[in-house]
Amino acid sequence: MAKISINLATGSLQQEEIIVGIDLGTTNSLVAFINPDKNPQVINDTGKGLLVPSVVHFNAMGDTVVGNEAKEFLITDPSNTIFSVKRLLGRSYKDVAAHQDTFSYKIIDDDTEALVKIEAGGKFYTPIELSAEILKELKARAEHALKTPVNRAVITVPAYFNDSQRQATRDAGKLAGLDVLRIVNEPTAASLAYGLGLDPTVQKTIAVYDLGGGTFDVSVLSIQNGIFEVLATNGNTFLGGDDFDRAIVHYWIEQNKLDAATLQQDAPLMQSLRLKAEEAKKALSTQNIFNEKLGEIWCSIDKITFEKLIAAKVAETLDACKQALSDAKLSVEAIDEVVMVGGSTRTPYVKSQVSAFFGRDVHDQINPDEVVALGAAIQADILAGNRSDILLLDVTPLSLGIETMGGLMDVIIPRNAKVPTKAGRQYTTSIDGQVNMKISVFQGERDLVSENRKLAEFDLKGIPSMPAGFPKVDINFILNADGILTIQAIEQRSGVKQEIDITPSYGLTDDTVEQMLIDSITHAKSDVEQRMLIEARSEGEQLVYTAERFVKKNGFVLTAEEITETAVYIQALKDALGEGVKDNILKKADELNEFTRPFAERLMDIAVSQAMKGKSIE
Secondary structure, three states, rough: OOEEEEEEOOOOOEEOEEEEEEOOOOOOEEEEOOOOOEEEOOOOOOOOOOOOOOOEEOOOOOOEEEOOHHHHHHEEEEEEEHEOHHHHHHOEEEEHHHHHHHHHOEOOOOOOOOEEEEEEEEEEEEHHHHHHHHHHHHHHHHHHHHOOOOOOOEEOOOOOOOHHHHHHHHHHHHHOOOOOEEEEEHHHHHHHOOOOOOOOOOOEEEEEEEEOOOOOOEEEEEEOOOOOEEEEEEOOOOOOHHHHHHHHHHHHHHHHHOHHHHHOOOHHHHHHHHHHHHHHHHHHOOEEEEEEOOOOOEEEHHHHHHHHHHHHHHHHHHHHHHHHHHHHOOHHHOOOOEEEEEHHHOOHHHHHHHHHHOOOOOOOOOOOHHHHHHHHHHHHHHHHHOOOOOOOOOOOOOOOOEEEEOOEEEEEEOOOOOOOOEEEEEEEEOOOOOOOOEEEEOOOOOEEEOEEEEEEEEEEEHHHHHHHHOOOOOEEEOOOOOOOOOEEEEEOOOEEEEEEEEOOOOOHHHHHHHHHHHHHHHHHHHHHHHHHHHHHHHHHHHHHHHHHHHHHHHHHHOOOOHHHHHHHHHHHHHHHHOOHHHHHHHHHHHHHHHHHHHHHHHHHHHHHHHHHHOOOOO
């Protein structure tokens, strides 16, 4: 095996190998690199174009198609074609329940805080696995175009992404066979592409307006000494160019006097209309009228009408800009530069409204689809040590995290995080009446704690006795500039607190860190598969426990037949747990959920009815 040396000061692998920048987008994704002329360049794999649609299709044989080819199945096989998966990264079902109708595929509702799962082609996938498929496609295209292996990357995320979403993005990269050196905020990458922040002597306050296909966000950044600080973010994760398309479709439905309810049942026709609307939107950026026919439907619209249709949505984005400035305690005049990102900023009306709001010309010279990927490539070049003019802050060489159910490593501070740093996550109990919680701290890159290095272990004692899931335990990691890690565990309801200090890298030689990184890359696929199985098993066991407890406590709301059938579903899930096949466990868990969902609603109806009579129910 080839030796890889590591620089402990930067945590980056020192190897004459290319590091790419990846923009993992909601609608489209791109990959870029620094070309031999030292300029960032988006990779265009022959015949496939620059943009890789963030779409994954699963056919009847279980084969996976990603990108341009997968997009075609949005019309012919929508239930097995996954799009906008970025919206689901690091999210629980409760986070996205209100927007379920915007997805044409099945998102599994297990009525818990667990991360969402998607069913397609008879199998169950997490957003991490689906994002990994997109990243694999980007990796393959880069390797094909550059004729060299691509194993290291910088991946961008929205500035508002929380720790869970950032970790999910990192995990997706690992599953795709990439060593993710840094997760970078998209507005920071876009700023770098325009050269903002490259001169450490220049101080600026900038606004980055990012309007993509499905999401909008605005970020206010302060750049000082080459360091980017996010002062405020705002936006809407369900507002974007897709809304412009929908507005055009609704306009055409009205103009052609079509029955909207009937049309909604015809998925292929609705997708065809949506794609035609997208075509019209793009055309109206350079012409004043669009006039075509789809079957018997006239698809005609002029530029003035289009701008009236989207005016309210654009106004929403400007309200978000106003709020971001307010949160940052800045006036519009304090903004030195405005950077435009996202394909939807090509719409002339959007550009003129943003320019008018900020009272200045905007930066739109770089292709708005490419600007984030190009900036990510510049960040990759900085990490590779090829830019001596850029200050690279010290980073932590290995990930730090805690052990969770099933012996899994839950990363709190990822490798290559800037030092000093602070991160945290909230946990709860899995057993009724649990009063102690063992917190085991590990360092390393593997998904199982048994493969990582144990740093410390302590008990948080005195948690109030409550049902499983009720206690809220915040675990915070604070890593200072000297490499001392302070861990705080606080139960929010009672204020019970425990704190310890440890030195994460004590006793680790360069060779040990190097070997740990090599192992994490070598075993990435098997590690993630094992993690998925353990997570499915943990969820299945929790569901069995919850279902059995419900029947025992609330059997009076069930018929004898329902109790018997519930027992059959529970046993089927227990059998699947015994077999240890991930998809089968998730399938049986979904079936148990579907069957028992009405029971809780029935119990709630009885409770409400009793309360209305002035009585209470146990």
